[in-house]
Structures are given as C-alpha cells and as structure tokens.
Amino acid sequence: MNIYKFELKMLKSSILIWGLAIPLSLFMYLAFYPTISADTSAFDALMENYPEELLAFFGMRPELPMSSLPGYLTITFGMMQIPIAIQAANYGIAMLSVEEREMTADFLLSKPISRTKILISKFLASFTSLTIVNIAFAGATLLAIQLFKGDATIEMNHIYLLLTTTVFFQLFFVSIGMLISVSVKKVESVISYSMALGFGLYIVFGLKSTVGTGFLAYLSPYAYFEPAEILINGTYNLVYTIICSFVIVSSFVLSYVLYKRRNIHSL
C-alpha cells in the first residue's frame, strides 16, 4: 500500500497534465462540429477533394462522412487515441525501469518487500492514474457531444461502447511497455520508446486501412478497436478483442517473470 501511495504521488503532476490535455483537446475538436454541421454539403464537397487513401489512413470510412457526428467523432477520437497510447506506454515503460535509471533500485529493492508486491503496487498506481485520465476523457467526450451535437442524431450506446475501449487500449500499451522495459538492458529514455510505440502502431494501422491488407490489423491495437467499426456496428470485434486480451495477459505475465529474475547492477 505504501508503494502504491508513493507511486501515485510521483505521478500526480503527470496525471494532471495528461488528464487536462487529452480531454480538453477532444473537447476543442468537438467544439468545431457545429460549424461543420451547419453546412454539411460544402464540407462533404471539400472532403471529396482528398484522396480516399488519405482519409482511410485516418480511419475514415465512406459510410461515415466527416460531416456526420459519428464520422467526425471517428477522426477526433482516433486522434486522441495517440496521446492516450503514449501516456499508457510511458507509464508501462517507466514503471519498472525508473528505479534503475534513477539509481533508486538499491533503495526500493533492499526493503523487506517482494518484487511481486512492488510490481503489483506500481501497476495499480499506473492503472489508477490512467483510469483517472480515462474518466476525464470520457466525461469530456460525453459533455462535448451533448453541447455540440445540435440536431444531429447519434446512437449513444455506441458512444458508451467506444469509450470503454480506452481501458483495453491503455492496458495494451502499459503491458507492452512493461515487457519492453524488462527485456532491454537499460531504458535510457522513456519518451523515445513510448513515442515510437504510440505513433509506430498508429502508422501500422493507417497502412492497413490504406492498402487494405488484413494481416497488419492484427499488429495494431488501433485496429482492434477502430472507432469507425464500433460507431457503425455497435459491437467489439470478437477476434481482435481476444487477441488484445491475449497480448495484455501474456505481456504482463512475461514482464513479471523477467522482472522477478532481473539482476540489478550497481553503477
């Protein structure tokens, strides 16, 4: 419990920054929606000028024109997934490597507490932080939809479902981040890893949508919970959900095993 509290305290300013930045960005994006919906046809005409592949790269579908609220949400929500991914990856990568990087491992690991407990406490602290941001994000999304939807209709159940995907999404990046951090000898810079993960997998997803090759979708969590899919069909894709859960659980277990066995070197 003491580690949990301590870690949460260490994450305080990070929670504040991400927790404000992500929800506010989405809120501001959605604030433009009334302008777009005011002149749907003009906006659709504008979007037609862009090549289809480019729109597909950003997760747009022909069935969901950007001038519709679900269509607009597809692209804005998709954009917000990137910082959400980076934050989660950040926490995952830093969680078990921060002690070694900042040389505090000797302090923490020489205390009468097992590495299992350390890992669980740290994970829970990170997960709590992510959940706080997640709740703020969901709140901002719902509020913005209510404020800016105008007379557009939207299936609220689909929105709720879309918002729950963030939990899976965050867990995916946290667990992959943890696995990376205990697999490499030393993490010199957390942000370079997390940016690479967050953007890299987004590009994989974009390529999949653009060139239409199916197998790439299995590689990117952005494709597992594609906002367009969920807003059109209103369900999770079962196969992707299973893959995602499998990746989360196995990375977590593997990270645990590797962390348990890790040698902590002195300077």
Place this chain on the structure above:
Amino acid sequence: MNAIEFNDLTKYYGKVRGCENINFQVKEGEIFGFIGPNGAGKSTTIRTMLSLIYPTSGSVTIFGKDAIKYGSEVRKDIGYLPSEIFYYDRMKVIDLLKYSASFYDHDCTDRIHELSEIMELDLNRKIQDLSYGNKKKVGIVQGLLHSPKLIVLDEPTSGLDPLMQQKFFNLIVEENKKGATVLFSSHILSEVQQLCNRVAIIKDGNIVSIQDVKAMKRDNYKKFTIRGEDLNHGKFQVEGVTELKVREDKVTFFFKGDVNQIVKIIAELKLTDIIVEEPTLEEIFMHYYE
C-alpha cells in the same frame, strides 16, 4: 549462530566473472570487514545478500534463512547502505525517511530524529539540493532507522569528511554493542582495521584470505621511503625488510617487525626526507600472495 553464510556462491554475468566460490561465515555480533580492490567482486557478493542479484550457483543464508528464497523476510533484518547514493530527488529528506520507515512493522520516528541529530542532517531540505556528503548521511539514516540486526555497508565512507566519518564509525560501533552484526566492505585497509574484528580479502572474484584484524596489525607492513646521501651501504639488509630498492640518494623497502630496529639504522644517517606509510592494498596483496 552465524549471521551470514556464503556457500560456494558464484555469479557470472554472461561470461564475465562477478565472484567465484565465495565461502565464509560472519558470526552474530561481529564487525566483519570485506576488502578488495575495485572490481574484485565485493558489490556482487553483497548484492546477492539482498537479492538484488541472483547467484549463478551456491547460496547465501542470513540468520539461517536462504537470502533468495526468503528474500523479503530476510531483508527485514538488514540495513543496507549502498556505495552510490541516489534517492528520489524531488522529495524532502524527511519524506524519504518516512517512506523508508513505512516498509517496516514498527514505528521508527524517534530513531529517525535521533540519527539525523547525530549525523547533523537537515530533514526539511530537498534531496536534490543536498551535497554528496549530505546525501550519504541520508543513506546512513535510511539504512539504520529500523534498528537492523545486520548492517551491510558497501564502501560507506566516500564523501564523508573525517569528522563525520568518525561519528559514523561511532554509530556503527554503538549499534554493534547493541547486538547488530556488521558487514563492512571497503577498499581502504585502515578503516577496516579501525573497525573490524575479522576481515575477508577478495581478489579477482575469489576470497584469498580471511584474517584476524589483530593478527593482521601485528603482521603489518610499513612502507619506508628514505632520501639522503650515501645510502648505498647495505645496512638495510636486516630481517623483516623486503622489496628493498637501494640507490645512492634513495632507498625504499617494506618492513615488518620491530620498528625500533629501523629507527636505529636511520638515526645514524644523514637524511633529507623520510616517509613511513601504510602500504596500499595492492601492495598488501603483493605481500600476502606472492
């Protein structure tokens, strides 16, 4: 009962040797020195006690319990002061110490204040604002605040001024009198001699000798360097002198035995300078193991 037992402890980092077949026991209530040059394997050996590092083969038992298997239980009784001190920089000293104390079952508040007073540590400063020596003090208080039964010190004195070093030594002796066992690792022979009952000497990953410090003092070599005129007369070839190097203007040698003997010889000479010093650890090694 033995406080620490190393049983054939071996650690390899891939192909690189950390330590090999370490075998020795530290008795309860002892202040045990652990000495060797940098890179000899002192830290590796010590870190296995805290399961910071897992042995390749062999084992360590602390108060009869396997240090790896019962890691967290064993660590309740250990106070550890690492050689390099780094803490969560943005924290205040007192918050760090309280965090440290929160890992132990009993209340350590009084002890924190007592120790900080002895070590003249300002509890309200931020750790990042502290000098190296002051960080070291945080480390000392942090390592002792739960009144551990076993104190493990890995080169603890670097960065402490002589006055503080003395206070620190007094503190360790006091803890020892209260019953704590101490394992003191160092590469400085004189501090080990000052404090310890017995000492293990490690070289290239192997324990080469375990010595009684009193006996070692008796066996102590002194290194003489003498400058003057007409020194090449063979007078220094007496019993106890080794490594003798004689030139007209300079003589160096090691001596073990009654120093009065040498003083008598020197008294008859016309000297410009004389240096009598403790041999370095390397030189001791040369003498013990050649």
